[in-house]
Amino acid sequence: MIKGYPRLLLFVLVTIVLLWGLDRLLFGLTSNGALGLYQYRVFILIPLLYITLAVSLNLINGITGQFSLGHAGFFAIGAYLSAGFSKFYASQWLAGMPPSMQGVMQIVFLLIALLIGGIAAALAGLLIGAPTLRLKGDYLAIATLGFGEIIRIMFENANTFGGPRGFTDLPQWTGFGFFWYALVAVGCIAVCRNLLQSAHGLAFLSVREDEVAAESMGINTTRYKVMAFILGAAFAGIAGSLLSHYEGSIYPNGFNLDVSIMIVAMVVLGGQGSITGAVLAGAGLKMLEEALRFLPEFSLFGRTFQPLDLRYLVFALVLILTMIFRQQGLLGHREFGWKTIGIGKRSKVEANG
Amino acid sequence: MVYGVLRMINFAHGEVYMAGAYVAYLAVEGDWFGVRTQPAWWNVTLMVLCAMVFCMLLGVLIERLAYKPVRKASRLIALITAIGVSYLLQNVALLIFGASPKYAIVELSAPATQEAAVTGFRISTGQAILLITTIIFMVLLRIIVQYTRFGRGMRAVSQDMQAASLMGVPSDRVIMGTFALGAALAGAGGAMTAAFVGNQIFPLFGFMPGVKAFVSAVLGGIGNIPGAVLGGLLLGVIEALVGGNPTLTGYRDAVAFFVLIAVLLFRPAGLLGKSVQEKV
């Protein structure tokens, strides 16, 4: 059996090929009309984005136990800064290149933009994480909420980025989108899963369980909290870059508190600390929200409602009811993987144990 | 206050305040007791009382349905629940009243002035009434906390909930009472702010005041009443300065958060607070 780095490389290659194949398949389906472009967008693409967001927030909230209400802030930073790079710099450079190179270079620039989004958000995570993590519970929640709002208000006031009218005419380099959205989601899940499988992951969990005891076990709790913020923020930033490079336009209001709360609801519902839970709840809640669009409108209190207006109510209820009736979330700390459905190599696990 | 007793930030407090304002709006719209057509001190007072009663019920409801089931669970769970409740109320208000701002003011500010003239005070603005009522409420609250049986219970529960209940304090009822009292005051505040100051009423009516109240409390030092007043004043001054500066005016709403983060970083105990070391 192949081990070590070659195995990692193989895994990456197989993933890329598979996702590319799926991308082309979906593209085919949408071009011949079997799958509506709108349905594709709201039931496949956007849920993928929210899987990345929920899994990355789960690293902060669920695994390390640091309650953050500012995930939309990292999402926004990634979206805006990467789009700024692509619109103001990379598109110009691209335009100056011979047409034969443009195809390849566009992918290179997209990768750089994703990297910029991730790094910028990670830096913000470091900036907000390092000092505020001395705070606990409620204080941390409000401080991160404040951070998210500050970020949004800053972009609202930044004329370079279009201010409240939105940042528009951005290069749409992710094309059909599925490949890149899925690649990032899979990457995020793989990184979190690897982390949780190693003893390093236990260090993150120990911070959630009992900080004093973790310190006494030689764990630098501040460092792990900051690392969780950096990693979680980086993926949120990359998700933001995807959004701006797919949609072509972004608006400050798309990154408001509602978004942060929605992601929190996903993590809470999925079970804090469970990656699988975050994936299912992330995709599920988002699809549920979109499905509300297809319900008929109704009247109440003498006014007419779109069922979509109810979505935030639904998220609020999800939060409250999960907390009252099933605090561990749908999946608790359990993971659901190959082994659960019996495809894995059980014997190996037992040999280790 | 609720924080002091339960050691938990009540995220939904701002939303109760909002509910009070909407009650005032309904009262003015529906012309309850004739507040719109023939405003007088007694029917305005009744209106505020209505808001207080409604909010008290709302507070008790929230406590019973949402907070009580999670009281014994971890703080994080209580926190998530509180955020959920706050968010739920905001969106219920959004559904019922819509996003467009409502007013309860116009008909009330003039009579308020007249009423003041009748009683012999020379007050010219609604704010003054609000200020005086606030002071009265504060004094009453102080008396309740310091001198009544209920107040003693509150203080006991805030020290140690389990010990208090072992000593025969009905901690469940005390907590509910605290919520009821806090909610009634928030409701009165909301109704009066809407009626006398004339602020727009919208679903997020309570959100920023809630955040600002919290920031003031943190700035002054949690659990320190003079500190909270000082914090509130300071925050107001800073906001006015930023809002007055043309290049910074767009950041007005971010000020509270900047201040909060700065305080938490540099002086987590607040200006007048003492730092507490965690016991191991």
Place this chain on the structure above:
Amino acid sequence: MSALLELRQVKMRFGGLYAVNDLSFQIQPGELLGLIGPNGAGKTTVFNVITGVYTPTEGSVSLNGEVISKMKPYQITERGIARTFQNIRLFGALSVLENVMIGAFARHRTALAGALMRSPAVVLEDASLREQSMRLLSTFDLLSVAHARSRDLPYGLQRRLEIARALATQPKLLLLDEPAAGMNPQESEELMHLIRRLRDEMGQTVLLIEHDMKVVMGICERVLVMDYGVLIAQGAPEVIRKDPKVIEAYLGEPV
């Protein structure tokens, strides 16, 4: 012989009260030392000062000659002091094995970045940490519950697990805060036997807090007695037993 741990005139003040006042003592390598005293004498505070949870108001703590009193708890653990807590602090939602692995992780060498990619070095290290932890679990007779959630263990096993977890950090000095508290006489006797074995077979230095004097007297060669934050006596158990100051501090209790 140079001391493993040395406290020099340590004072710890909370408000106007000295929880520990002018405390000085040494621990030699290989010693099994008891720290006793009535409730509220400041024993746990001494532990918190040694492990860096508190920074002493005055005085210093040094380990092998290096001053550690201004360090963070995790740095002190890295340098070789591990502890248990009076009010058990396990990682409740994690399994018994995982608890011990976190202790063993204190000696890890791989970088976090490697863990994210699951690099060969990390896989190897994980396997060795796991094996090491399993060995420790077997010493402590916890193998059968290795995969149980630590919160679900009975009380006595939780105490044992906490000691195993502390030992997993490979400490030079092990601090045990009332390890026998809440145990029945038989359990506590077994535990004392185990602690004795740690010292005799592995040369583990141990400082033990105990409220119950009988337990300490049975296994420690040397005992420190504290009362109101002050060291009032130290010496062999037989001597301590007859010390009038100690008898006074434990007034009314049979010593």
